[in-house]
Amino acid sequence: MAATNPGMATLKPRAARSPAGKAWRQMRTPLVYLIPAALIMALVTFYPLAFQVWMSFTDYGVIKEEGKQTLNRFGPDGQPPPNYRPAQNVGFKNYSDILTNEPRFVAKLGGTFNFWRLLGFNLWWTFSNVAFHVALGILIAVLLNVEGLWGRKIYRALYILPMVLPNIVIATVWRNMFDDQYGAINQLLGIFTGGPVNIRWFNQIEPPIPGVPLPLSYYAMLIANIWLGWPFMTIVATGALQSIPKEMYEAAAIDGATGSQQFWNITLPLLRPAMVPAAMVGIVTTFNLFHIIYFMSGGGPLGQTEIMVTQAFKLVNTQQLFGVAAAFSVIIALVLIPIFLITNRISRATESYDV
């Protein structure tokens, strides 16, 4: 395969002798480059995913009511332990338990599980966070782009800090900052109000805004995640802002456009091609943002701030219901597929705008 380079997109293949031979010559070189990754992914990515689908139709895991487990087929002596039994097919039971909030199933999970509330909260969590990230990101980028602003470089360097810290550290630090007794946030509020403040950020069950069914811990995590998320959007927006030619603003000014007209009619439309894909990345990331939820509220109070991925992890880690967790993960994939397709569609649609 050394002398010819049949697959090279830039070169025309030599005169094709037969369609099959042509396809093979086209395939040969890329195939060699793909094989290592394809083998590994087949083994550690696609096979587990297929296994997951099978698991989702079984009672794989620890079956408390029978005192049995399906996980360890071999004990320390190499023999099956007495509490082992093979996983049994249960059909669509895992799925129906989840989707209909079957009472016995919900009781097994601690009594607060409600799939549709969980899904709704997850979507709202994603939407509200990304909206703040994009809006703040654009506004701060525009602010930093004002000419003649002193210390721009210093601010730009400072504002990137939330991005460079590991998510897990950010989540644990904010968890302690919102602590009801020793947290910095309550102490800061205390300085402003002049008295001790003891807001129970993660434990108060009643929603702080009457009529809006969102607990206080949602707002605490929203604040933490806004802190975490806007710098990325600012960087994307700054890059796009700097590619907008100044002449456009000059021409608009000559035509008598005000500052806000320029913002709405020049800045925003020209930021769109860069911001839409970035927002899509943000949506997928935030939808699956495990660390903030798991380390800050842990899904509480009463499971009100649980999202899909933290629930999936608890099903494995706490309840050891692997079959249910597998079904849950399949449902997560089914929710993500439309989001993914829309992302893919939109980012391709914007490609034509791309310089």
Next chain:
Amino acid sequence: MSSVATTTATRTRKGSTAAGRQLKWWQQLLFQALCLFIAATVLFPIMWIVSMSLDPRNIARPTELRLIPPGASLDAYRAVLDRPTANPVTFTELALNSLKLAGGVALFALLIGVSAAYAFSRFKFPGRQYMMIAVLAITVLPAVATIAPLFALLNGIRVSSSLLSIALLIAAALVIGFGLMIIVPALRTGTASGGTYAVGGVALLLSLALIYTAFAPAPGDVFVLRNSLLGVGIAMISGALPFAIWNLKGYLDTIPRELEEAAIIDGASPNQIFFQIVLPLAVPALAVTGFLSFAGGWTEFFLSWQFLTNPRDFTLAMALYNMTGQYAGSVPWSRFAAFSILVSLPVAIVYLLLQRYIVGGLTLGGVKG
């Protein structure tokens, strides 16, 4: 960027509402106030944690808000380096485990991923679109959602330690062979470049690590793949490899093809083009992708938390979780603060150094379908 701004600013006339003029004093004041306020919100948590870690009183729980501590001491750091959690492990051991995990996964994903990324970026072949969609779709799936099958499958792999050592040695031999395959022809034709040596060095390191692991003393007679760093690493590859492929493909797409086209005209084979032209040009991309995989592995939490039971294998992220929230118990917050800073520092410094390339890549991955 400011130089660009000043050159265009010379062309703008005074009094126009466009950007590129002196700000009025009250505008400057207003904008400065805004910028300082934002800087304060950004710095507040960082200042809080830094001041707590340096507090000489070695506080269990902070009872007052004090951003600048009276005096400073490194007691908390000392305590944390010695024994961060209730488990009898030092910080170095935790960090070493995290390093093995993150470094191994990043190296492996790069080594395997770059050739696949090259195939996707430069060749047209039947099924290319579907394969790319499959890879991209996996990167969208959350890693947590594959934990159940990975646990079950890896938990089922139990071998005696000697068998495992043999398997590891075979793997090391394969890696060495692979490295030689790349380096020897390049040396023979006298076209070895920095990229070739980098690949050779990576292969050498990886094989040494494998050989080391093969001869390391095993905990028991039966080796459960799930309950080992190797098992966690394999589970992490499941998500890290597609990410690396996709990220590298995005970068390779931006490398101009003129050099390769010239090489084709000179009669270079695809292999020569890959090893002697594309790989050297892709070194920054490899560095960034490798770093992003590394940063992910350095603080990987849920797989290690679910898989590992032996304190000898515990990682930094697990220890951090042990110091927070319901598990915190009596761990003083000054230690928690010092520990978080020690965990963040290496990643944060490299991130800042590679910042420009990383940001470019992140947006690139989103734009190119």
